[in-house]
Amino acid sequence: MKQHLVRCLYAAAGVLALPAVACAQSQAYTNTTVNVRAGPAPDYPVVTQLPGGVPLSVMGCISNYQWCDVAAPNLRGWVYAGSLSYPYQGANVPVMNYGMVIGLPIVTFSIGAYWGDYYRGRPWYGQQSRWAHHPPPPPPRPGAGRPPGHDGGRPPGGRPPGHDGGRPPGGPP
Numbered sequence: 626m627k628q629h630l631v632r633c634l635y636a637a638a639g640v641l642a643l644p645a646v647a648c649a650q651s652q653a654y655t656n657t658t659v660n661v662r663a664g665p666a667p668d669y670p671v672v673t674q675l676p677g678g679v680p681l682s683v684m685g686c687i688s689n690y691q692w693c694d695v696a697a698p699n700l701r702g703w704v705y706a707g708s709l710s711y712p713y714q715g716a717n718v719p720v721m722n723y724g725m726v727i728g729l730p731i732v733t734f735s736i737g738a739y740w741g742d743y744y745r746g747r748p749w750y751g752q753q754s755r756w757a758h759h760p761p762p763p764p765p766r767p768g769a770g771r772p773p774g775h776d777g778g779r780p781p782g783g784r785p786p787g788h789d790g791g792r793p794p795g796g797p798p
Contacts, residue, residue, distance in 0.1 A: 651729055653695070653720055655679045656710040661702035663744060664756060665692030665734050670749040672702040683709070683720065685732030690724035694732055701743040703734075 657677045662669040665687050675681075679697070686693040686706060693706050706721035713727050720729065736757055744750050 651683045651711065651727065653681055653683045653693075653709040653711045654717070655681065655704070655708055656717075656719075657708050659704050659708040661695065661700065661704055663702060663740065663747075663749070664736060664759065665694075665703045666759060667705070668759075669703065669756060670747070672744075672747075673700060681709070683711075683729055685730040686720070686724050687734065688731050690721050690729070693720060693724075693729070694734070 655675050655677050659675050659677075661672045661675060663672055681695040681697050681704070684694040684696055691706050692703050693709060695702060695704050695709075706724065707719060709720040710717040711720050711723060711727055712718075713723060718727070720727075736753055736759075740750060740753055
């Protein structure tokens with residue numbers, strides 16, 4: 626995370642540097658077939674479905690790191706964080722457990738603004754009222770964002786069980 630912040634500070638200091646929003650994005654990969662949804666819950670409409678191994682920019686996650694706002698060319702939506710892996714210190718780690726450790730920002734979801742920016746013209750766009758009063762996400766789980774036994778910065782001891790997918794295409798096995 627410190628290296629990421631240093632890169633962002635250098636980028637912000639340069640006149641011709643990338644915009645600061647680029648520092649809020651992180652590259653993750655789908656570790657299975659995923660539904661990209663129009664909001665951070667399984668009952669929001671499906672925007673599209675993606676196979677495993679697809680790279681996505683993570684714009685941020687809700688406070689419990691269970692759902693993340695993702696982007697790809699011509700795509701914006703929400704993915705269940707248990708279906709996302711992130712390359713971190715030589716391993717592919719689950720975003721749901723390592724979101725805080727890898728420095729993913731916490732974001733909020735406002736249906737009117739979000740849908741207005743990304744989903745005009747979709748068949749379900751006019752049904753915003755169906756989801757407008759969606760209950761807020763549950764509070765963070767105890768220890769959310771800190772994997773069990775995390776020692777504050779050392780790389781995880783190998784690939785987490787059940788998370789062997791999600792590696793970048795063409796990457797090492």
